[in-house]
Amino acid sequence: xxxxxxxxxxxxxxxxxxxxxxxxxxxxxxxxxxxxxxxxxxxxxxxxxxxxxxxxxxxxxxxxxxxxxxxxxxxxxxxxxxxxxxxxxxxxxxxxxxxxxxxxxxxxxxxxxxxxxxxxxxxxxxxxxxxxxxxxxxxxxxxxxxxxxxxxxxxxxxxxxxxxxxxxxxxxxxxxxxxxxxxxxxxxxxxxxxxxxxxxxxxxxxxxxxxxxxxxxxxxxxxxxxxxxxxxxxxxxxxxxxxxxxxxxxxxxxxxxxxxxxxxxxxxxxxxxxxxxxxxxxxxxxxxxxxxxxxxxxxxxxxxxxxxxxxxxxxxxxxxxxxxxxxxxxxxxxxxxxxxxxxxxxxxxxxxxxxxxxxxxxxxxxxxxxxxxxxxxxxxxxxxxxxxxxxxxxxxxxxxxxxxxxxxxxxxxxxxxxxxxxxxxxxxxxxxxxxxxxxxxxxxxxxxxxxxxxxxxxxxxxxxxxxxxxxxxxxxxxxxxxxxxxxxxxxxxxxxxx
Amino acid sequence: xxxxxxxxxxxxxxxxxxxxxxxxxxxxxxxxxxxxxxxxxxxxxxxxxxxxxxxxxxxxxxxxxxxxxxxxxxxxxxxxxxxxxxxxxxxxxxxxxxxxxxxxxxxxxxxxxxxxxxxxxxxxxxxxxxxxxxxxxxxxxxxxxxxxxxxxxxxxxxxxxxxxxxxxxxxxxxxxxxxxxxxxxxxxxxxxxxxxxxxxxxxxxxxxxxxxxxxxxxxxxxxxxxxxxxxxxxxxxxxxxxxxxxxxxxxxxxxxxxxxxxxxxxxxxxxxxxxxxxxxxxxxxxxxxxxxxxxxxxxxxxxxxxxxxxxxxxxxxxxxxxxxxxxxxxxxxxxxxxxxxxxxxxxxxxxxxxxxxxxxxxxxxxxxxxxxxxxxxxxxxxxxxxxxxxxxxxxxxxxxxxxxxxxxxxxxxxxxxxxxxxxxxxxxxxxxxxxxxxxxxxxxxxxxxxxxxxxxxxxxxxxxxxxxxxxxxxxxxxxxxxxxxxxxxxxxxxxxxx
Numbered sequence: 001x002x003x004x005x006x007x008x009x010x011x012x013x014x015x016x017x018x019x020x021x022x023x024x025x026x027x028x029x030x031x032x033x034x035x036x037x038x039x040x041x042x043x044x045x046x047x048x049x050x051x052x053x054x055x056x057x058x059x060x061x062x063x064x065x066x067x068x069x070x071x072x073x074x075x076x077x078x079x080x081x082x083x084x085x086x087x088x089x090x091x092x093x094x095x096x097x098x099x100x101x102x103x104x105x106x107x108x109x110x111x112x113x114x115x116x117x118x119x120x121x122x123x124x125x126x127x128x129x130x131x132x133x134x135x136x137x138x139x140x141x142x143x144x145x146x147x148x149x150x151x152x153x154x155x156x157x158x159x160x161x162x163x164x165x166x167x168x169x170x171x172x173x174x175x176x177x178x179x180x181x182x183x184x185x186x187x188x189x190x191x192x193x194x195x196x197x198x199x200x201x202x203x204x205x206x207x208x209x210x211x212x213x214x215x216x217x218x219x220x221x222x223x224x225x226x227x228x229x230x231x232x233x234x235x236x237x238x239x240x241x242x243x244x245x246x247x248x249x250x251x252x253x254x255x256x257x258x259x260x261x262x263x264x265x266x267x268x269x270x271x272x273x274x275x276x277x278x279x280x281x282x283x284x285x286x287x288x289x290x291x292x293x294x295x296x297x298x299x300x301x302x303x304x305x306x307x308x309x310x311x312x313x314x315x316x317x318x319x320x321x322x323x324x325x326x327x328x329x330x331x332x333x334x335x336x337x338x339x340x341x342x343x344x345x346x347x348x349x350x351x352x353x354x355x356x357x358x359x360x361x362x363x364x365x366x367x368x369x370x371x372x373x374x375x376x377x378x379x380x381x382x383x384x385x386x387x388x389x390x391x392x393x394x395x396x397x398x399x400x401x402x403x404x405x406x407x408x409x410x411x412x413x414x415x416x417x418x419x420x421x422x423x424x425x426x427x428x429x430x431x432x433x434x435x436x437x438x439x440x441x442x443x444x445x446x447x448x449x450x451x452x453x454x455x456x457x458x459x460x461x462x463x464x465x466x467x468x469x470x471x472x473x474x475x476x477x478x479x480x481x482x483x484x485x486x487x488x489x490x491x492x493x494x495x496x497x498x
Numbered sequence: 499x500x501x502x503x504x505x506x507x508x509x510x511x512x513x514x515x516x517x518x519x520x521x522x523x524x525x526x527x528x529x530x531x532x533x534x535x536x537x538x539x540x541x542x543x544x545x546x547x548x549x550x551x552x553x554x555x556x557x558x559x560x561x562x563x564x565x566x567x568x569x570x571x572x573x574x575x576x577x578x579x580x581x582x583x584x585x586x587x588x589x590x591x592x593x594x595x596x597x598x599x600x601x602x603x604x605x606x607x608x609x610x611x612x613x614x615x616x617x618x619x620x621x622x623x624x625x626x627x628x629x630x631x632x633x634x635x636x637x638x639x640x641x642x643x644x645x646x647x648x649x650x651x652x653x654x655x656x657x658x659x660x661x662x663x664x665x666x667x668x669x670x671x672x673x674x675x676x677x678x679x680x681x682x683x684x685x686x687x688x689x690x691x692x693x694x695x696x697x698x699x700x701x702x703x704x705x706x707x708x709x710x711x712x713x714x715x716x717x718x719x720x721x722x723x724x725x726x727x728x729x730x731x732x733x734x735x736x737x738x739x740x741x742x743x744x745x746x747x748x749x750x751x752x753x754x755x756x757x758x759x760x761x762x763x764x765x766x767x768x769x770x771x772x773x774x775x776x777x778x779x780x781x782x783x784x785x786x787x788x789x790x791x792x793x794x795x796x797x798x799x800x801x802x803x804x805x806x807x808x809x810x811x812x813x814x815x816x817x818x819x820x821x822x823x824x825x826x827x828x829x830x831x832x833x834x835x836x837x838x839x840x841x842x843x844x845x846x847x848x849x850x851x852x853x854x855x856x857x858x859x860x861x862x863x864x865x866x867x868x869x870x871x872x873x874x875x876x877x878x879x880x881x882x883x884x885x886x887x888x889x890x891x892x893x894x895x896x897x898x899x900x901x902x903x904x905x906x907x908x909x910x911x912x913x914x915x916x917x918x919x920x921x922x923x924x925x926x927x928x929x930x931x932x933x934x935x936x937x938x939x940x941x942x943x944x945x946x947x948x949x950x951x952x953x954x955x956x957x958x959x960x961x962x963x964x965x966x967x968x969x970x971x972x973x974x975x976x977x978x979x980x981x982x983x984x985x986x987x988x989x990x991x992x993x994x995x996x
Contacts, residue, residue: 003801016760029907029909029910030901031901031903031914031915031918037899037904039906040902040905040907041906042897042908043902043905044673044901044902044903044905044906045902062906062907063907063908063909064907081863085778094822109821110850115705115850135898144798156895156898156900157895157898157899157901158895158898168814169816171814171815171816171817171819172814172816173813173814173815173816173817173861173888174814174816174817174820175816176814177817177888177950179947180894180895180950181503181951182949222816224816224819248817248820250819250820251819251822251823251826288820288824288972288973288974288976289817289820289972290971290972290974292954315671315673316669316670316671316672317669317671317721318667318668318669318670318671318673318720318748319671319672319675319787321669321722321749322672322746322748322786322787324749325748325749326786351610352608352611352613363671365530390671390675391650394679397654397655397674397678398525400528400654400655400656401529401535401538401655403540403542403655404538404539404541404543405529405534405538405542407538407541407542407857408537408538408539408541408560409527409538409560409561410560410561411527411561412527412529416529417529420529441845443753446850451675452675452678452683453679471786474786474787474788475783476788486747487680
């Protein structure tokens with residue numbers, strides 16, 4: 001948007017993302033209507049500020065007093081969610097202006113994404129916003145999530161925890177899924193914005209805000225079109241030097257059609273230029289949405305690697321081989337390890353172990369062996385990062401074994417099996433704590449691979465620690481994240497994470 | 499192995515994988531010992547044949563009579579699992595020979611994978627096996643799983659359901675994880691073999707057996723070395739014409755070291771030759787273990803596509819764009835659709851819908867719209883496959899919304915919310931049934947993408963149907979599988995699946 005100063009923009013957006021009160025214009029109690037989706041999410045999500053439902057049909061909604069119109073609310077409101085039909089939005093915005101509303105999230109669709117009348121209507125609301133000093137998010141947005149304000153205001157009711165990843169998405173639906181994945185994977189979010197049609201506030205505006213947001217340390221973007229390409233690249237390049245900016249640029253339906261007609265796999269010219277510009281600026285491009293999330297987990301939880309040399313610790317040989325191959329293909333190096341490390345690790349292993357990197361623990365029963373192997377590697381100045389495979393995740397197999405043992409053996413002690421179950425869980429937790437401690441001491445990333453799908457998610461925070469454990473399900477995911485972190489570290493050595 | 503005729507080999511392996519009785523030599527009741535892992539898994543897994551634990555220290559184990567030595571078992575046993583120390587294995591095998599044992603799965607390690615003494619010992623057991631007519635699997639194997647015999651005999655206690663995917667792995671640990679993933683994802687298995695050191699029975703032997711196994715329709719292999727490269731490629735090429743053979747070749751630790759030293763990402767010469775040979779033979783190579791599983795789900799559940807033209811149906815625009823981009827990059831075509839299809843689908847959608855392929859259902863509430871859109875696409879002869887995004891998986895968001903609504907709204911009917919929950923589940927099931935029905939009618943694959951991680955797994959069988967629903971979590975996974983199926987279909991048009 002055009003704004004007088006950066007400071008005004010930042011202050012304005014700060015009010016929107018940390019509002020003391022919200023009005024829900026078009027709130028509804030009808031299950032599944034947009035007005036109900038947004039209202040019930042905000043209320044059930046535990047928003048602490050004052051909430052004013054606005055709907056002339058009700059005296060009370062969700063146990064709160066309802067207001068006939070925004071003008072009847074007895075105090076100025078910081079943020080209005082507008083969920084009424086498109087044609088009513090200009091008058092609602094006028095009323096917001098009279099109330100003193102500072103920002104509006106316009107959920108309503110039927111603007112520039114639909115037809116000429118919609119485009120005209122969109123211009124009209126921008127003009128009203130500018131006249132009244134209302135910052136407008138959207139229209140046609142899926143909503144916002146501001147965990148530090150306990151404000152969950154989207155149609156999808158996932159509630160990722162507080163964290164350092166900000167996520168701006170031009171696709172609401174895709175944003176919903178990604179915040180849901182973040183929730184499932186334990187990735188903490190500082191902000192989510194569905195930017196919708198970006199009638200007033202655009203991607204570079206959000207980037208400028210996030211540049212200064214103290215909660216945000218990494219920014220991920222899903223974009224389909226860059227309205228003001230020049231300013232976008234300029235701002236993104238600047239912000240990326242301080243905080244990694246990771247972009248997934250989706251093609252357009254036009255591009256899809258062209259591609260289909262030409263039967264080739266080539267990028268459209270615009271996309272090729274965009275990606276080239278990102279590469280030059282050191283901005284990482286993600287290829288698919290899942291990659292945005294995986295990179296978020298790593299960048300928000302691990303120290304940046306200072307080089308590309310990887311130590312691998314694995315419970316089973318095959319996984320070590322596969323991981324070494326992946327490292328190899330992604331430009332990471334799996335160096336041989338010196339004799340003193342081979343000796344130190346070898347003390348805990350049977351004589352026929354691999355005696356090299358990857359360190360194959362050959363299924364050892366020595367529960368301290370993985371920790372010792374990781375520390376020997378991580379403290380050696382010949383490596384920059386460690387990957388550890390199959391230690392976290394083994395708990396899943398222990399559970400299965402306990403069940404079988406109970407079923408198969410009438411003589412086995414039930415109490416003993418319960419103890420094993422508890423010990424296995426504690427072991428996993430203490431292993432994670434140890435990995436996080438090593439990361440603090442040695443300032444090198446340790447990336448875990450669980451192999452089993454665990455319900456505990458990818459990111460495993462440890463109370464009081466700056467870094468978190470990160471355990472991807474597959475080696476290729478871990479290797480990809482590490483390779484990307486190495487690339488970012490080379491290009492933007494000034495940034496420090498988290 | 500050297501064997502007199504193919505028939506003998508097939509009959510021999512058939513007895514091993516469908517044994518009427520098993521002896522567990524070295525069975526143990528000590529939690530976590532190999533003898534306990536294998537025994538408790540076989541018993542808890544519900545094996546229906548006779549089980550003879552052999553351990554001189556016990557009169558009874560797992561509620562079964564235990565035998566001092568294999569010679570004391572009062573009847574000939576089909577299959578012996580040998581879990582005693584390496585140096586005892588020759589005499590155990592001799593005893594097996596006297597009993598009339600037809601096959602032995604030698605779990606014990608300490609053979610050719612360890613040192614010269616181990617290599618000598620391995621030669622000795624092969625000689626004994628040949629003299630006594632005992633087929634040997636392993637040694638140093640993680641075990642076998644034969645679901646059609648209800649025989650689960652590995653150290654990992656996952657129990658994938660009966661199905662058509664056979665899996666041979668030279669890495670036991672990797673095999674364990676993959677069978678566990680198969681179990682979690684609902685992928686049905688016809689056989690799993692950890693082939694271990696392959697002292698006697700080698701990969702091409704298993705391939706020859708599987709070529710004739712009526713339960714097996716797709717074969718996946720994890721291999722690190724091919725002992726008899728010529729015979730392997732010859733057999734794999736032949737079998738692949740009837741049943742897809744998908745291979746993941748892991749590098750070797752040596753290769754990893756070389757790669758590290760040279761700082762390049764190039765393949766070792768041997769690997770490059772191997773992959774080239776596979777390409778020529780039309781054998782698919784997987785890059786990572788997860789891909790083996792994803793391909794298994796698709797190849798075992800869907801009809802083969804006859805071409806590369808894809809119709810895309812999506813609940814949200816962003817995901818359609820990302821999927822079209824992925825198709826594009828993988829050589830699949832997303833063609834424009836003719837007016838009559840646009841009209842037919844448009845009847846169920848608001849006027850501002852995309853009117854093209856991908857078909858963006860713009861979040862419609864019309865629950866029949868996705869089914870109609872898929873059928874309109876799949877029955878058109880201008881496309882060969884359909885991808886449908888976000889319909890299955892939406893149930894997850896419905897659940898979250900129901901919880902919020904309950905929390906936020908004191909007035910809302912609890913009974914109504916429970917009904918919605920049930921309806922949503924039924925809708926998902928009936929949608930899956932419809933997709934499978936379309937696949938039978940039109941003989942084209944329909945690949946689902948759930949976007950949300952669902953507990954129901956990737957493969958969703960429908961009773962009485964030849965095909966199953968397949969719902970990957972991400973579009974890139976679905977697109978990759980489709981691209982690989984297109985490639986296979988081109989090279990091996992005679993094979994029909996499943």
